[in-house]
Amino acid sequence: MSTILKEQEYENRFDWKLWRQILRYAKPFRKQLILLGVVMVAVAGVDATFPYLTKVAIDEFVVPGTTEGLVPFILLYGGLILLQGFNVWSLITLAGKIEMGLTYRIRRAGFQRLQELSLDYYDTKAVGWLLTRMTSDTMRLGEVISWGLVDIIWGFTMMTAVMVVMFSLNWQLALITFSVLPVLFAVSIFFQTRILAAFRVVRRINSRITGAFNEGISGAKTTKLLNREGKNLEEFGETTENMRRSSVRAAILSSLYMPVALTLGTAGTALAVWGGGSGVIGGTITYGVLVAFIAYTIQFFEPVRELARIFAELQSAHASAERVMSMIDTEPTVQDRLDVIAKYGDSFQPKPHTWPAIGGRITFENVWFSYNPEEPVLEDFNLEVQAGETIALVGETGSGKSTIINLACRFYEPTQGRILIDGVDYRERPQAWLHSNLGYVLQSPHLFSGSIRDNIRYGKLDADEEAIRAAAKLVNAHEFINRMPKGYDSPVGEGGNLLSTGQKQLISFARAVLADPRIFVLDEATSSIDTETEQLIQNAIQNVLEGRTSFIVAHRLSTIRKADRILVVRQGRVREEGSHDELMELKGYYYRLYTNQFIEEETARRVASL
Numbered sequence: 001m002s003t004i005l006k007e008q009e010y011e012n013r014f015d016w017k018l019w020r021q022i023l024r025y026a027k028p029f030r031k032q033l034i035l036l037g038v039v040m041v042a043v044a045g046v047d048a049t050f051p052y053l054t055k056v057a058i059d060e061f062v063v064p065g066t067t068e069g070l071v072p073f074i075l076l077y078g079g080l081i082l083l084q085g086f087n088v089w090s091l092i093t094l095a096g097k098i099e100m101g102l103t104y105r106i107r108r109a110g111f112q113r114l115q116e117l118s119l120d121y122y123d124t125k126a127v128g129w130l131l132t133r134m135t136s137d138t139m140r141l142g143e144v145i146s147w148g149l150v151d152i153i154w155g156f157t158m159m160t161a162v163m164v165v166m167f168s169l170n171w172q173l174a175l176i177t178f179s180v181l182p183v184l185f186a187v188s189i190f191f192q193t194r195i196l197a198a199f200r201v202v203r204r205i206n207s208r209i210t211g212a213f214n215e216g217i218s219g220a221k222t223t224k225l226l227n228r229e230g231k232n233l234e235e236f237g238e239t240t241e242n243m244r245r246s247s248v249r250a251a252i253l254s255s256l257y258m259p260v261a262l263t264l265g266t267a268g269t270a271l272a273v274w275g276g277g278s279g280v281i282g283g284t285i286t287y288g289v290l291v292a293f294i295a296y297t298i299q300f301f302e303p304v305r306e307l308a309r310i311f312a313e314l315q316s317a318h319a320s321a322e323r324v325m326s327m328i329d330t331e332p333t334v335q336d337r338l339d340v341i342a343k344y345g346d347s348f349q350p351k352p353h354t355w356p357a358i359g360g361r362i363t364f365e366n367v368w369f370s371y372n373p374e375e376p377v378l379e380d381f382n383l384e385v386q387a388g389e390t391i392a393l394v395g396e397t398g399s400g401k402s403t404i405i406n407l408a409c410r411f412y413e414p415t416q417g418r419i420l421i422d423g424v425d426y427r428e429r430p431q432a433w434l435h436s437n438l439g440y441v442l443q444s445p446h447l448f449s450g451s452i453r454d455n456i457r458y459g460k461l462d463a464d465e466e467a468i469r470a471a472a473k474l475v476n477a478h479e480f481i482n483r484m485p486k487g488y489d490s491p492v493g494e495g496g497n498l499l500s501t502g503q504k505q506l507i508s509f510a511r512a513v514l515a516d517p518r519i520f521v522l523d524e525a526t527s528s529i530d531t532e533t534e535q536l537i538q539n540a541i542q543n544v545l546e547g548r549t550s551f552i553v554a555h556r557l558s559t560i561r562k563a564d565r566i567l568v569v570r571q572g573r574v575r576e577e578g579s580h581d582e583l584m585e586l587k588g589y590y591y592r593l594y595t596n597q598f599i600e601e602e603t604a605r606r607v608a609s610l
């Protein structure tokens with residue numbers, strides 16, 4: 001939890017380019033947005049009419065004490081109320097539709113990008129960070145663009161309309177009332193900038209807390225095992241304390257601003273009453289005008305406060321927009337070339353009928369690779385793997401085994417040099433072509449919640465029951481599945497947590513086998529498995545790898561003994577190379593590793609049998 005998410009600092013400047021990008025997603029809703037704008041102008045217009053009608057009622061009917069022409073007046077009044085009801089209904093439906101549609105479109109774009117992004121992106125971004133981007137940030141954008149627009153148009157139209165009416169009713173009185181405006185603006189700017197700053201701090205800390213929650217929850221077991229609960233709680237306490245302080249500051253500022261703004265608004269009204277009152281007494285203004293003025297001043301200052309709130313929301317939405325866009329605009333490091341996409345399609349619109357069949361010969365040609373420029377992992381690396389050959393990689397942690405494999409799978413691409421598949425640079429083909437022919441079993445297999453059958457079928461969605469069972473049998477998973485109460489229908493739980501690691505691994509093997517890939521990768525797939533299951537898997541591996549190009553990394557060397565070729569890797573270079581027997585004869589690193597492990601295992605067995 002010490003690696004609490006660092007939230008990137010973003011500038012506060014308003015960035016029009018960014019909003020233009022966001023508005024791209026609003027394009028399909030252009031008609032609705034325009035309609036919404038029209039409706040809002042109508043709402044504000046009708047709102048601004050009511051005080052005027054009050055004035056008419058007082059001056060035409062109340063003061064003279066007549067009812068002549070009252071019926072059409074009442075009809076007009078009632079009609080306006082109905083119209084306003086219809087307006088409000090339209091605005092809620094329209095804004096709601098736009099909000100949902102926009103959120104959906106931005107989320108879709110984000111999701112698509114997350115699918116396209118290369119593995120290295122996930123090395124640097126925490127799950128919690130990505131989740132927040134996809135959920136609350138996209139939601140905030142949809143909200144602010146639809147409802148923010150509603151409030152802004154309503155606010156400005158209302159203020160303009162009210163001003164126009166007030167000045168045309170009595171410009172001197174209007175001037176007196178609006179004399180408080182400059183003060184109100186100054187006060188608003190003073191408070192709003194400070195409130196916003198405090199809220200920004202709160203938001204930053206909040207996002208850090210979400211990150212901490214995420215790590216705290218997903219790392220709960222580790223925390224307990226390492227006895228870190230106390231320390232974690234302490235760190236968490238400090239973070240939340242900072243948040244509390246900033247929140248309180250923001251709350252105090254807001255609570256000061258509100259009464260001050262209200263007082264100023266009321267002062268405006270008071271001025272109107274004072275000026276208007278003496279006018280009425282002096283006979284220059286009618287009662288109706290006075291009442292209308294009081295109503296209008298109240299109406300005028302309402303949007304002022306609203307707009308202040310909306311600009312605050314826009315600010316926070318701005319941060320959301322930046323984060324969402326930074327995600328959506330991230331270019332995947334591994335990308336298909338445009339001409340390749342045109343010819344073969346991409347992952348979303350593949351054209352599999354145009355894809356050449358994969359033989360499985362893989363060639364590294366003077367490959368250089370580094371995750372960061374200062375530390376090259378591979379330097380001028382060369383390797384030729386024949387189609388159908390089983391290659392085992394042996395070496396200490398960090399020697400570059402996974403890097404070699406991930407390059408072959410094109411999860412990363414060489415920074416220099418080429419990797420050829422069947423003699424052709426793999427960048428001449430779409431990623432989907434290679435990946436659809438690739439079976440990759442991870443060290444910690446991921447199962448999706450659902451039944452065992454669903455999880456195996458994930459390897460080939462149109463597989464029938466027979467094929468699923470055949471795959472399970474091939475990897476020796478059939479037996480344990482049958483022993484489960486519901487057999488293939490047994491649920492695996494979230495992330496497969498109802499099964500043991502070994503069982504999960506067997507299922508992910510079956511899944512990989514079902515897809516019938518040309519290239520198979522087992523990167524430490526057997527490391528976290530008990531010996532019994534490993535025995536099962538070892539027998540299975542032999543069946544599975546038959547006829548496929550494959551890479552195996554395994555700690556237990558007995559697993560890789562039968563590989564066609566074993567490569568001993570150290571610091572990104574192949575130091576020894578050959579079959580098990582050849583390497584044993586060589587009496588080098590592999591020989592020492594193997595004999596040591598053999599002795600250890602023998603000793604363990606003897607001790608166990610004592």
Ligand SMILES: Nc1ncnc2c1ncn2[C@@H]1O[C@H](COP(=O)(O)OP(=O)(O)O)[C@@H](O)[C@H]1O
Pocket residue numbers: 120123371372377395396397398399400401402403404
């Ligand atoms: N995602 C990554 N970002 C930066 N460096 C990495 C990354 N993955 C591996 N490395 C570094 O590359 C080197 C080779 O790692 P790796 O290929 O994973 O070794 P192995 O699989 O043999 O344990 C190591 O020094 C490791 O620290």
Ligand SMILES: [Mg+2]
Pocket residue numbers: 401402403523
């Ligand atoms: Mg590795």
